[in-house]
Amino acid sequence: MPEQFLFAMEVILNGLMAGVLYALVALGFVLIFKASGIFNYAQGVMALFAALTLVGIMDGQIPFSHIINAIFGTELHHFGWHVPALLAIILTAGVMVVFAWLVQRYIFRHLVNQEPIILFMATIGLAYFLEGVGDLMWGSDIKKLDVGLPQGINDWIDVTTFEAFGYGFFIDNLDISATIVAVFLVAALIMFSQYTKQGRALRAVADDHQAALSVGISLNFIWVLVWSIAGFVALVAGIMWGAKSGVQFSLSLIALKALPVLMLGGFTSIPGAIVGGLIIGVGEKLFEFLIGPMVGGATENWFAYVLALLFLVFRPQGLFGEKIIERV
Protein backbone atom coordinates (compact mmCIF):
# COMPACT_ATOMS: atom_id res chain seq x y z
CA MET A 1 0.00 0.00 0.00
CA PRO A 2 1.33 3.45 -0.84
CA GLU A 3 2.94 5.24 2.05
CA GLN A 4 0.99 8.43 1.49
CA PHE A 5 -2.34 6.63 1.78
CA LEU A 6 -1.38 5.06 5.09
CA PHE A 7 -0.34 8.44 6.46
CA ALA A 8 -3.68 9.86 5.42
CA MET A 9 -5.47 6.95 7.13
CA GLU A 10 -3.67 7.70 10.35
CA VAL A 11 -4.50 11.38 10.04
CA ILE A 12 -8.17 10.57 9.49
CA LEU A 13 -8.30 8.33 12.56
CA ASN A 14 -6.71 11.00 14.71
CA GLY A 15 -9.09 13.55 13.24
CA LEU A 16 -12.07 11.39 14.17
CA MET A 17 -10.86 11.27 17.75
CA ALA A 18 -10.44 15.04 17.92
CA GLY A 19 -13.85 15.40 16.31
CA VAL A 20 -15.43 13.44 19.14
CA LEU A 21 -14.57 16.25 21.53
CA TYR A 22 -15.93 18.93 19.25
CA ALA A 23 -19.08 16.86 18.90
CA LEU A 24 -19.46 16.61 22.68
CA VAL A 25 -19.25 20.34 23.18
CA ALA A 26 -21.58 20.99 20.26
CA LEU A 27 -24.02 18.49 21.74
CA GLY A 28 -24.27 20.56 24.91
CA PHE A 29 -25.20 23.58 22.80
CA VAL A 30 -27.80 21.70 20.79
CA LEU A 31 -29.54 20.28 23.87
CA ILE A 32 -30.12 23.66 25.46
CA PHE A 33 -30.92 25.39 22.20
CA LYS A 34 -33.51 22.82 21.18
CA ALA A 35 -35.31 22.81 24.50
CA SER A 36 -35.30 26.50 25.31
CA GLY A 37 -34.14 28.48 22.28
CA ILE A 38 -31.18 29.74 24.29
CA PHE A 39 -27.83 29.84 22.56
CA ASN A 40 -25.63 29.08 25.53
CA TYR A 41 -22.38 30.93 25.11
CA ALA A 42 -21.29 29.57 28.50
CA GLN A 43 -21.11 25.94 27.35
CA GLY A 44 -17.30 26.05 27.01
CA VAL A 45 -16.84 27.73 30.39
CA MET A 46 -19.13 25.09 31.88
CA ALA A 47 -16.66 22.46 30.64
CA LEU A 48 -13.81 24.41 32.24
CA PHE A 49 -15.69 24.90 35.48
CA ALA A 50 -16.66 21.24 35.64
CA ALA A 51 -13.07 20.15 35.08
CA LEU A 52 -11.79 22.61 37.71
CA THR A 53 -14.35 21.37 40.19
CA LEU A 54 -13.46 17.77 39.47
CA VAL A 55 -9.74 18.39 40.05
CA GLY A 56 -10.55 20.43 43.15
CA ILE A 57 -12.67 17.67 44.64
CA MET A 58 -10.20 14.92 43.77
CA ASP A 59 -7.32 16.83 45.36
CA GLY A 60 -9.37 17.78 48.40
CA GLN A 61 -8.87 21.47 47.69
CA ILE A 62 -10.77 23.87 49.94
CA PRO A 63 -13.04 25.98 47.75
CA PHE A 64 -12.60 29.77 47.96
CA SER A 65 -9.46 29.25 50.06
CA HIS A 66 -7.82 32.40 48.65
CA ILE A 67 -10.64 34.59 49.85
CA ILE A 68 -10.90 32.80 53.17
CA ASN A 69 -7.17 33.20 53.73
CA ALA A 70 -7.23 36.86 52.72
CA ILE A 71 -10.07 37.67 55.11
CA PHE A 72 -9.11 35.59 58.11
CA GLY A 73 -5.36 35.52 57.66
CA THR A 74 -5.42 31.73 57.65
CA GLU A 75 -3.27 29.38 55.58
CA LEU A 76 -5.89 26.92 54.41
CA HIS A 77 -5.48 25.11 51.10
CA HIS A 78 -6.36 21.45 51.33
CA PHE A 79 -8.58 19.25 53.41
CA GLY A 80 -5.77 16.74 53.29
CA TRP A 81 -7.72 13.93 51.65
CA HIS A 82 -8.00 12.56 48.15
CA VAL A 83 -11.30 11.58 46.65
CA PRO A 84 -11.35 8.63 44.21
CA ALA A 85 -12.04 9.65 40.60
CA LEU A 86 -15.42 7.97 40.24
CA LEU A 87 -16.82 9.48 43.43
CA ALA A 88 -15.40 12.88 42.47
CA ILE A 89 -17.10 12.65 39.06
CA ILE A 90 -20.42 11.88 40.72
CA LEU A 91 -19.99 14.80 43.13
CA THR A 92 -19.05 17.13 40.27
CA ALA A 93 -22.12 16.00 38.34
CA GLY A 94 -24.10 16.96 41.45
CA VAL A 95 -22.45 20.39 41.45
CA MET A 96 -23.47 20.82 37.80
CA VAL A 97 -27.08 19.97 38.70
CA VAL A 98 -27.03 22.61 41.43
CA PHE A 99 -25.52 25.01 38.91
CA ALA A 100 -28.34 24.22 36.44
CA TRP A 101 -30.94 24.86 39.11
CA LEU A 102 -29.36 28.18 40.11
CA VAL A 103 -29.14 29.32 36.50
CA GLN A 104 -32.79 28.52 35.92
CA ARG A 105 -33.97 29.91 39.23
CA TYR A 106 -32.03 33.17 39.23
CA ILE A 107 -31.57 33.98 35.56
CA PHE A 108 -33.81 32.37 33.02
CA ARG A 109 -36.97 32.20 35.09
CA HIS A 110 -36.94 35.98 35.01
CA LEU A 111 -36.34 36.11 31.28
CA VAL A 112 -39.22 33.97 30.05
CA ASN A 113 -40.74 35.38 26.84
CA GLN A 114 -37.70 37.57 26.16
CA GLU A 115 -36.04 37.99 22.80
CA PRO A 116 -33.40 35.37 21.88
CA ILE A 117 -30.73 38.08 21.76
CA ILE A 118 -31.42 38.98 25.39
CA LEU A 119 -31.15 35.35 26.41
CA PHE A 120 -27.90 35.11 24.49
CA MET A 121 -26.54 38.20 26.26
CA ALA A 122 -27.47 36.64 29.57
CA THR A 123 -25.40 33.57 28.73
CA ILE A 124 -22.41 35.79 27.87
CA GLY A 125 -22.74 37.34 31.30
CA LEU A 126 -23.08 33.88 32.77
CA ALA A 127 -19.91 32.72 30.99
CA TYR A 128 -17.75 35.48 32.49
CA PHE A 129 -19.38 35.14 35.86
CA LEU A 130 -18.77 31.40 35.93
CA GLU A 131 -15.19 31.88 34.82
CA GLY A 132 -14.64 34.26 37.72
CA VAL A 133 -16.33 31.97 40.20
CA GLY A 134 -14.22 29.07 38.95
CA ASP A 135 -11.05 31.10 39.55
CA LEU A 136 -12.17 32.19 43.00
CA MET A 137 -13.20 28.72 44.03
CA TRP A 138 -10.29 26.71 42.76
CA GLY A 139 -7.50 29.15 41.84
CA SER A 140 -6.31 30.04 38.38
CA ASP A 141 -3.19 27.89 38.08
CA ILE A 142 -2.98 25.17 35.45
CA LYS A 143 -3.94 21.82 36.92
CA LYS A 144 -3.23 18.26 35.99
CA LEU A 145 -6.28 16.05 35.64
CA ASP A 146 -5.83 12.31 35.81
CA VAL A 147 -8.96 10.25 36.30
CA GLY A 148 -7.09 7.06 35.51
CA LEU A 149 -7.79 6.83 31.79
CA PRO A 150 -5.02 5.01 29.90
CA GLN A 151 -2.52 7.40 28.36
CA GLY A 152 0.12 7.17 25.66
CA ILE A 153 0.39 5.50 22.28
CA ASN A 154 -1.59 2.29 21.90
CA ASP A 155 1.07 -0.39 21.37
CA TRP A 156 -1.34 -2.99 20.09
CA ILE A 157 -2.52 -0.79 17.22
CA ASP A 158 1.04 0.25 16.49
CA VAL A 159 2.28 -3.33 16.30
CA THR A 160 -0.73 -4.73 14.46
CA THR A 161 -0.77 -2.06 11.76
CA PHE A 162 2.99 -2.34 11.43
CA GLU A 163 2.70 -6.06 10.80
CA ALA A 164 -0.16 -5.61 8.38
CA PHE A 165 0.98 -2.57 6.37
CA GLY A 166 4.60 -2.11 7.29
CA TYR A 167 3.60 1.16 8.93
CA GLY A 168 2.54 1.50 12.53
CA PHE A 169 -0.35 3.86 13.31
CA PHE A 170 0.13 6.15 16.28
CA ILE A 171 -3.18 6.39 18.11
CA ASP A 172 -3.39 7.81 21.62
CA ASN A 173 -5.07 5.61 24.21
CA LEU A 174 -6.70 8.69 25.66
CA ASP A 175 -8.36 9.41 22.33
CA ILE A 176 -9.64 5.87 22.16
CA SER A 177 -11.15 6.00 25.62
CA ALA A 178 -12.61 9.44 24.91
CA THR A 179 -14.30 8.02 21.85
CA ILE A 180 -15.69 5.04 23.72
CA VAL A 181 -17.00 7.24 26.52
CA ALA A 182 -18.54 9.65 24.04
CA VAL A 183 -20.27 6.84 22.18
CA PHE A 184 -21.78 5.55 25.42
CA LEU A 185 -22.81 9.04 26.47
CA VAL A 186 -24.56 9.74 23.19
CA ALA A 187 -26.24 6.34 23.20
CA ALA A 188 -27.47 6.98 26.74
CA LEU A 189 -28.78 10.41 25.78
CA ILE A 190 -30.63 9.00 22.79
CA MET A 191 -32.14 6.22 24.88
CA PHE A 192 -33.18 8.76 27.48
CA SER A 193 -34.82 11.13 25.06
CA GLN A 194 -36.54 8.43 22.99
CA TYR A 195 -37.69 5.96 25.60
CA THR A 196 -38.33 7.71 28.88
CA LYS A 197 -41.21 9.85 30.03
CA GLN A 198 -38.97 12.83 30.88
CA GLY A 199 -37.11 12.43 27.60
CA ARG A 200 -40.40 12.57 25.72
CA ALA A 201 -41.43 15.60 27.75
CA LEU A 202 -38.13 17.23 26.87
CA ARG A 203 -38.77 16.74 23.16
CA ALA A 204 -42.32 17.98 23.61
CA VAL A 205 -41.04 21.18 25.20
CA ALA A 206 -38.57 21.58 22.35
CA ASP A 207 -41.47 21.37 19.88
CA ASP A 208 -44.09 23.57 21.53
CA HIS A 209 -43.79 25.27 24.93
CA GLN A 210 -47.45 26.21 25.16
CA ALA A 211 -48.72 22.76 24.33
CA ALA A 212 -46.26 21.24 26.79
CA LEU A 213 -47.62 23.51 29.51
CA SER A 214 -51.17 22.59 28.57
CA VAL A 215 -50.60 18.89 29.27
CA GLY A 216 -49.05 19.72 32.62
CA ILE A 217 -45.33 19.57 31.84
CA SER A 218 -43.37 22.01 34.02
CA LEU A 219 -41.09 24.08 31.80
CA ASN A 220 -38.95 25.01 34.77
CA PHE A 221 -38.29 21.41 35.61
CA ILE A 222 -37.49 20.48 32.02
CA TRP A 223 -35.11 23.42 31.68
CA VAL A 224 -33.26 22.49 34.87
CA LEU A 225 -33.07 18.95 33.51
CA VAL A 226 -31.65 20.13 30.19
CA TRP A 227 -29.08 22.39 31.81
CA SER A 228 -28.09 19.53 34.07
CA ILE A 229 -27.59 17.21 31.13
CA ALA A 230 -25.64 19.91 29.29
CA GLY A 231 -23.59 20.35 32.47
CA PHE A 232 -22.86 16.63 32.54
CA VAL A 233 -21.88 16.63 28.86
CA ALA A 234 -19.61 19.61 29.63
CA LEU A 235 -18.07 17.63 32.47
CA VAL A 236 -17.27 14.71 30.17
CA ALA A 237 -15.78 17.06 27.57
CA GLY A 238 -13.83 18.82 30.31
CA ILE A 239 -12.42 15.52 31.58
CA MET A 240 -11.29 14.49 28.10
CA TRP A 241 -9.76 17.82 27.23
CA GLY A 242 -8.28 18.32 30.68
CA ALA A 243 -6.65 14.89 30.66
CA LYS A 244 -5.07 15.73 27.33
CA SER A 245 -3.83 19.27 27.83
CA GLY A 246 -4.33 20.11 31.50
CA VAL A 247 -7.16 22.08 33.05
CA GLN A 248 -6.64 25.70 32.15
CA PHE A 249 -8.47 28.65 30.74
CA SER A 250 -7.90 27.63 27.10
CA LEU A 251 -10.32 24.79 27.74
CA SER A 252 -13.22 27.19 27.59
CA LEU A 253 -12.11 28.14 24.10
CA ILE A 254 -13.07 24.75 22.70
CA ALA A 255 -16.52 26.24 22.70
CA LEU A 256 -15.40 28.38 19.81
CA LYS A 257 -14.58 25.24 17.86
CA ALA A 258 -18.10 24.08 18.50
CA LEU A 259 -19.52 27.01 16.56
CA PRO A 260 -18.41 25.82 13.13
CA VAL A 261 -19.57 22.36 14.14
CA LEU A 262 -23.03 23.76 14.81
CA MET A 263 -23.11 25.63 11.53
CA LEU A 264 -22.32 22.39 9.76
CA GLY A 265 -24.62 20.19 11.74
CA GLY A 266 -27.48 22.58 12.36
CA PHE A 267 -28.29 24.08 15.73
CA THR A 268 -31.16 21.75 16.47
CA SER A 269 -29.85 18.38 15.42
CA ILE A 270 -28.17 15.90 17.76
CA PRO A 271 -26.93 13.68 14.90
CA GLY A 272 -25.82 16.91 13.22
CA ALA A 273 -23.65 17.87 16.19
CA ILE A 274 -21.99 14.47 16.14
CA VAL A 275 -21.44 14.21 12.40
CA GLY A 276 -20.47 17.90 12.22
CA GLY A 277 -17.89 17.39 14.97
CA LEU A 278 -16.38 14.41 13.20
CA ILE A 279 -16.29 16.20 9.84
CA ILE A 280 -14.53 19.20 11.34
CA GLY A 281 -12.12 16.99 13.28
CA VAL A 282 -11.18 14.91 10.25
CA GLY A 283 -11.40 17.83 7.84
CA GLU A 284 -8.97 20.06 9.67
CA LYS A 285 -6.41 17.31 10.22
CA LEU A 286 -6.64 16.08 6.65
CA PHE A 287 -6.52 19.60 5.22
CA GLU A 288 -3.44 20.35 7.28
CA PHE A 289 -1.86 17.12 6.06
CA LEU A 290 -2.65 17.52 2.37
CA ILE A 291 -2.81 21.26 1.75
CA GLY A 292 -1.00 22.62 4.81
CA PRO A 293 2.54 22.15 3.49
CA MET A 294 1.66 24.09 0.33
CA VAL A 295 0.34 27.14 2.19
CA GLY A 296 2.80 27.22 5.04
CA GLY A 297 0.83 25.20 7.59
CA ALA A 298 -1.22 26.29 10.60
CA THR A 299 -4.42 25.72 8.66
CA GLU A 300 -6.04 24.09 11.70
CA ASN A 301 -6.61 27.55 13.11
CA TRP A 302 -8.93 28.65 10.37
CA PHE A 303 -10.07 25.63 8.37
CA ALA A 304 -13.16 24.98 10.48
CA TYR A 305 -14.34 28.57 10.27
CA VAL A 306 -13.90 28.81 6.52
CA LEU A 307 -15.78 25.57 6.08
CA ALA A 308 -18.54 26.93 8.32
CA LEU A 309 -18.65 30.13 6.30
CA LEU A 310 -19.15 28.13 3.11
CA PHE A 311 -22.00 26.31 4.79
CA LEU A 312 -23.57 29.55 5.98
CA VAL A 313 -23.60 30.81 2.42
CA PHE A 314 -24.76 27.67 0.65
CA ARG A 315 -26.71 25.70 3.23
CA PRO A 316 -27.64 27.86 6.19
CA GLN A 317 -29.76 25.23 7.91
CA GLY A 318 -26.71 22.96 8.14
CA LEU A 319 -26.45 19.33 7.11
CA PHE A 320 -29.15 18.09 9.43
CA GLY A 321 -30.99 21.25 10.42
CA GLU A 322 -34.49 20.18 11.25
CA LYS A 323 -36.92 20.54 8.43
CA ILE A 324 -39.64 22.94 9.33
CA ILE A 325 -42.80 21.00 8.80
CA GLU A 326 -45.23 23.15 6.93
CA ARG A 327 -48.45 21.36 6.44
CA VAL A 328 -51.73 22.29 7.96
Add this chain to the structure above:
Amino acid sequence: MLDGSKTETLLEVNNIEVIYNHVILVLKGVSLKVAKGGITALLGGNGAGKSTTLKAVSNLLHSERGEVTKGSIIYRGDHIAGLDPADMVKRGVIQVMEGRHCFEHLTVEENLMTGAYTRSDGRGAVAADLEKVYAYFPRLRERRTSQAGYTSGGEQQMVAIGRAMMAKPETILLDEPSMGLAPQLVEEIFGIVKSLNEQEGVSFLLAEQNTNVALRFAHYGYILESGRVVMDGPAAELRENPDVKEFYLGMSDEGRKSFRDVRSYRRRKRWLS
Protein backbone atom coordinates in the same frame (compact mmCIF):
# COMPACT_ATOMS: atom_id res chain seq x y z
CA MET B 1 -80.55 15.41 28.59
CA LEU B 2 -79.28 17.65 31.29
CA ASP B 3 -81.58 19.51 33.52
CA GLY B 4 -80.00 22.74 34.71
CA SER B 5 -81.63 22.76 38.12
CA LYS B 6 -80.54 19.34 39.27
CA THR B 7 -76.98 19.06 37.97
CA GLU B 8 -73.89 19.76 39.96
CA THR B 9 -71.79 22.76 38.94
CA LEU B 10 -68.15 21.88 38.31
CA LEU B 11 -66.73 25.18 37.25
CA GLU B 12 -67.86 28.63 38.19
CA VAL B 13 -66.37 31.74 36.61
CA ASN B 14 -67.49 34.83 38.53
CA ASN B 15 -67.26 38.21 36.89
CA ILE B 16 -63.63 37.95 35.83
CA GLU B 17 -61.55 40.64 34.25
CA VAL B 18 -58.43 39.75 32.28
CA ILE B 19 -55.61 42.09 31.33
CA TYR B 20 -52.74 41.29 28.97
CA ASN B 21 -49.34 42.97 29.33
CA HIS B 22 -50.67 45.01 32.27
CA VAL B 23 -52.62 47.26 29.90
CA ILE B 24 -54.88 45.49 27.46
CA LEU B 25 -58.24 44.83 29.07
CA VAL B 26 -59.75 41.88 27.25
CA LEU B 27 -62.40 40.35 29.51
CA LYS B 28 -64.68 42.86 31.19
CA GLY B 29 -66.63 40.79 33.66
CA VAL B 30 -67.33 37.31 32.35
CA SER B 31 -69.41 34.89 34.39
CA LEU B 32 -70.35 31.38 33.46
CA LYS B 33 -70.99 27.93 34.88
CA VAL B 34 -70.08 24.53 33.59
CA ALA B 35 -72.35 21.71 34.70
CA LYS B 36 -70.98 18.28 35.48
CA GLY B 37 -71.52 15.93 32.59
CA GLY B 38 -72.57 18.67 30.17
CA ILE B 39 -71.26 20.33 27.05
CA THR B 40 -71.24 24.07 27.61
CA ALA B 41 -70.61 26.24 24.57
CA LEU B 42 -68.87 29.59 24.64
CA LEU B 43 -69.78 31.34 21.42
CA GLY B 44 -68.77 34.57 19.77
CA GLY B 45 -66.82 36.05 16.92
CA ASN B 46 -63.11 36.36 16.46
CA GLY B 47 -61.51 38.37 19.27
CA ALA B 48 -64.53 38.13 21.57
CA GLY B 49 -62.43 36.65 24.36
CA LYS B 50 -63.29 32.95 24.18
CA SER B 51 -59.73 31.68 24.20
CA THR B 52 -58.81 34.12 26.94
CA THR B 53 -61.64 32.78 29.10
CA LEU B 54 -60.47 29.19 28.63
CA LYS B 55 -56.88 30.13 29.39
CA ALA B 56 -57.97 31.93 32.53
CA VAL B 57 -59.48 28.65 33.71
CA SER B 58 -56.55 26.42 32.70
CA ASN B 59 -54.09 29.00 34.03
CA LEU B 60 -52.23 29.07 30.72
CA LEU B 61 -52.71 32.83 30.84
CA HIS B 62 -49.55 33.48 32.86
CA SER B 63 -47.27 32.27 30.10
CA GLU B 64 -48.87 34.80 27.73
CA ARG B 65 -48.45 37.69 30.12
CA GLY B 66 -52.13 37.71 30.90
CA GLU B 67 -53.62 38.11 34.37
CA VAL B 68 -57.00 37.73 36.01
CA THR B 69 -57.35 41.04 37.83
CA LYS B 70 -60.89 40.78 39.16
CA GLY B 71 -63.45 38.14 39.95
CA SER B 72 -62.90 34.52 40.86
CA ILE B 73 -62.72 31.11 39.26
CA ILE B 74 -63.91 28.21 41.33
CA TYR B 75 -63.49 24.57 40.42
CA ARG B 76 -65.20 22.01 42.64
CA GLY B 77 -65.45 24.60 45.37
CA ASP B 78 -61.79 25.61 45.30
CA HIS B 79 -60.39 28.92 44.15
CA ILE B 80 -57.94 28.07 41.43
CA ALA B 81 -56.20 31.40 40.93
CA GLY B 82 -52.46 31.03 41.33
CA LEU B 83 -52.33 27.33 40.49
CA ASP B 84 -50.20 26.38 37.54
CA PRO B 85 -51.43 24.44 34.50
CA ALA B 86 -49.94 21.22 35.85
CA ASP B 87 -52.01 21.56 39.04
CA MET B 88 -55.12 22.09 36.95
CA VAL B 89 -54.38 18.98 34.88
CA LYS B 90 -53.97 17.01 38.11
CA ARG B 91 -57.32 18.35 39.28
CA GLY B 92 -58.90 17.08 36.08
CA VAL B 93 -59.05 20.23 33.95
CA ILE B 94 -57.12 20.23 30.69
CA GLN B 95 -57.20 22.58 27.74
CA VAL B 96 -57.06 21.63 24.08
CA MET B 97 -55.69 24.78 22.54
CA GLU B 98 -56.91 26.56 19.47
CA GLY B 99 -54.89 25.47 16.44
CA ARG B 100 -54.35 21.97 17.94
CA HIS B 101 -50.70 22.50 18.96
CA CYS B 102 -49.50 18.97 18.36
CA PHE B 103 -45.87 18.18 19.02
CA GLU B 104 -44.83 18.10 15.38
CA HIS B 105 -41.71 16.01 15.65
CA LEU B 106 -43.21 13.46 18.02
CA THR B 107 -45.15 10.54 16.65
CA VAL B 108 -48.91 10.39 17.06
CA GLU B 109 -48.55 7.86 19.86
CA GLU B 110 -45.86 9.88 21.62
CA ASN B 111 -48.14 12.90 21.43
CA LEU B 112 -50.90 10.91 23.10
CA MET B 113 -48.52 9.67 25.77
CA THR B 114 -47.47 13.21 26.72
CA GLY B 115 -51.07 13.67 27.84
CA ALA B 116 -50.40 11.16 30.62
CA TYR B 117 -47.42 13.17 31.92
CA THR B 118 -48.97 14.12 35.25
CA ARG B 119 -50.48 10.71 35.98
CA SER B 120 -49.12 8.41 38.61
CA ASP B 121 -51.61 5.56 38.45
CA GLY B 122 -49.23 3.19 36.69
CA ARG B 123 -48.34 1.99 33.22
CA GLY B 124 -51.19 -0.45 33.02
CA ALA B 125 -53.87 2.19 33.51
CA VAL B 126 -52.19 4.48 30.99
CA ALA B 127 -51.92 1.68 28.43
CA ALA B 128 -55.60 0.89 28.89
CA ASP B 129 -56.51 4.51 28.28
CA LEU B 130 -54.35 4.59 25.18
CA GLU B 131 -56.39 1.68 23.85
CA LYS B 132 -59.54 3.55 24.70
CA VAL B 133 -58.37 6.64 22.80
CA TYR B 134 -57.58 4.44 19.80
CA ALA B 135 -61.05 2.98 20.05
CA TYR B 136 -62.58 6.45 19.82
CA PHE B 137 -60.14 7.56 17.12
CA PRO B 138 -59.39 4.47 15.00
CA ARG B 139 -57.58 6.69 12.50
CA LEU B 140 -54.96 7.54 15.08
CA ARG B 141 -54.14 3.88 15.58
CA GLU B 142 -53.37 3.59 11.88
CA ARG B 143 -51.11 6.61 12.08
CA ARG B 144 -49.59 5.96 15.45
CA THR B 145 -45.98 5.90 14.20
CA SER B 146 -46.29 8.93 11.90
CA GLN B 147 -44.81 12.23 12.93
CA ALA B 148 -47.70 14.41 14.01
CA GLY B 149 -46.48 17.29 11.86
CA TYR B 150 -47.18 15.22 8.76
CA THR B 151 -50.75 14.26 9.60
CA SER B 152 -53.81 16.10 8.30
CA GLY B 153 -55.61 18.90 10.12
CA GLY B 154 -58.43 16.57 11.16
CA GLU B 155 -56.00 14.00 12.47
CA GLN B 156 -54.13 16.66 14.40
CA GLN B 157 -57.37 17.75 16.04
CA MET B 158 -57.97 14.13 16.99
CA VAL B 159 -54.44 13.91 18.39
CA ALA B 160 -55.03 17.05 20.44
CA ILE B 161 -58.29 15.73 21.90
CA GLY B 162 -56.90 12.23 22.38
CA ARG B 163 -53.86 13.68 24.14
CA ALA B 164 -56.14 15.53 26.54
CA MET B 165 -58.12 12.32 27.15
CA MET B 166 -54.88 10.61 28.19
CA ALA B 167 -54.81 12.88 31.25
CA LYS B 168 -58.02 11.17 32.44
CA PRO B 169 -59.73 14.55 32.66
CA GLU B 170 -63.01 15.44 34.26
CA THR B 171 -63.36 18.62 32.21
CA ILE B 172 -61.91 19.45 28.81
CA LEU B 173 -61.61 23.07 27.72
CA LEU B 174 -61.88 22.65 23.98
CA ASP B 175 -60.94 25.65 21.86
CA GLU B 176 -62.29 25.88 18.30
CA PRO B 177 -62.09 22.26 17.24
CA SER B 178 -63.84 23.08 13.96
CA MET B 179 -61.27 25.62 12.85
CA GLY B 180 -60.05 25.03 9.33
CA LEU B 181 -61.74 21.67 8.94
CA ALA B 182 -64.10 20.49 6.20
CA PRO B 183 -67.76 20.23 7.34
CA GLN B 184 -67.72 16.45 7.21
CA LEU B 185 -64.70 16.30 9.51
CA VAL B 186 -66.28 18.82 11.84
CA GLU B 187 -69.27 16.50 12.18
CA GLU B 188 -66.98 13.55 12.84
CA ILE B 189 -65.02 15.40 15.54
CA PHE B 190 -68.15 16.71 17.25
CA GLY B 191 -69.65 13.24 17.11
CA ILE B 192 -66.65 11.93 19.02
CA VAL B 193 -66.83 14.78 21.52
CA LYS B 194 -70.44 13.86 22.11
CA SER B 195 -69.64 10.22 22.75
CA LEU B 196 -66.75 11.13 25.06
CA ASN B 197 -69.23 13.26 26.93
CA GLU B 198 -71.92 10.62 27.10
CA GLN B 199 -69.85 7.46 27.54
CA GLU B 200 -66.81 8.70 29.44
CA GLY B 201 -68.68 11.37 31.39
CA VAL B 202 -66.24 14.10 30.42
CA SER B 203 -67.63 17.62 30.76
CA PHE B 204 -66.75 20.12 28.07
CA LEU B 205 -66.38 23.87 27.92
CA LEU B 206 -66.34 24.40 24.20
CA ALA B 207 -65.25 27.66 22.54
CA GLU B 208 -66.56 27.94 19.01
CA GLN B 209 -67.15 30.45 16.24
CA ASN B 210 -69.16 27.84 14.41
CA THR B 211 -72.35 28.57 16.34
CA ASN B 212 -74.47 26.30 14.23
CA VAL B 213 -72.58 23.10 14.96
CA ALA B 214 -71.80 24.05 18.55
CA LEU B 215 -75.44 24.65 19.45
CA ARG B 216 -76.46 21.32 17.95
CA PHE B 217 -74.09 19.42 20.21
CA ALA B 218 -74.02 21.59 23.33
CA HIS B 219 -76.50 21.58 26.22
CA TYR B 220 -76.04 25.15 27.30
CA GLY B 221 -74.51 28.18 25.62
CA TYR B 222 -73.02 31.58 26.44
CA ILE B 223 -72.52 34.26 23.83
CA LEU B 224 -69.53 36.49 24.27
CA GLU B 225 -69.05 39.88 22.65
CA SER B 226 -66.03 42.11 23.24
CA GLY B 227 -65.20 40.50 26.55
CA ARG B 228 -68.75 40.37 27.95
CA VAL B 229 -71.40 37.71 28.09
CA VAL B 230 -74.33 39.15 26.15
CA MET B 231 -76.69 36.21 26.27
CA ASP B 232 -76.93 32.73 27.69
CA GLY B 233 -79.42 29.90 27.81
CA PRO B 234 -80.05 26.26 27.03
CA ALA B 235 -78.74 25.45 23.56
CA ALA B 236 -82.18 24.58 22.23
CA GLU B 237 -83.50 27.99 23.24
CA LEU B 238 -80.52 29.86 21.82
CA ARG B 239 -81.02 28.04 18.55
CA GLU B 240 -84.54 29.38 18.31
CA ASN B 241 -83.72 32.90 19.48
CA PRO B 242 -84.32 35.34 16.58
CA ASP B 243 -81.24 37.45 17.37
CA VAL B 244 -78.99 34.42 17.53
CA LYS B 245 -80.54 33.17 14.34
CA GLU B 246 -79.84 36.43 12.64
CA PHE B 247 -76.42 37.30 13.95
CA TYR B 248 -74.81 33.97 14.62
CA LEU B 249 -76.58 31.42 12.55
CA GLY B 250 -76.76 33.75 9.56
CA MET B 251 -80.41 32.93 8.92
CA SER B 252 -82.44 36.03 8.27
CA ASP B 253 -85.20 36.60 5.80
CA GLU B 254 -82.78 38.03 3.26
CA GLY B 255 -80.86 34.77 3.39
CA ARG B 256 -77.42 34.09 4.72
CA LYS B 257 -75.39 37.16 5.59
CA SER B 258 -71.67 37.44 5.62
CA PHE B 259 -70.21 37.61 9.05
CA ARG B 260 -68.90 41.14 8.61
CA ASP B 261 -72.30 42.48 7.54
CA VAL B 262 -73.87 40.93 10.53
CA ARG B 263 -71.36 42.39 12.90
CA SER B 264 -71.43 46.00 11.73
CA TYR B 265 -75.20 45.94 11.63
CA ARG B 266 -75.26 44.35 14.99
CA ARG B 267 -73.50 47.22 16.71
CA ARG B 268 -76.65 49.27 16.41
CA LYS B 269 -78.70 46.68 18.18
CA ARG B 270 -79.62 47.01 21.78
CA TRP B 271 -79.00 43.79 23.65
CA LEU B 272 -75.40 44.82 23.91
CA SER B 273 -74.89 44.73 27.64
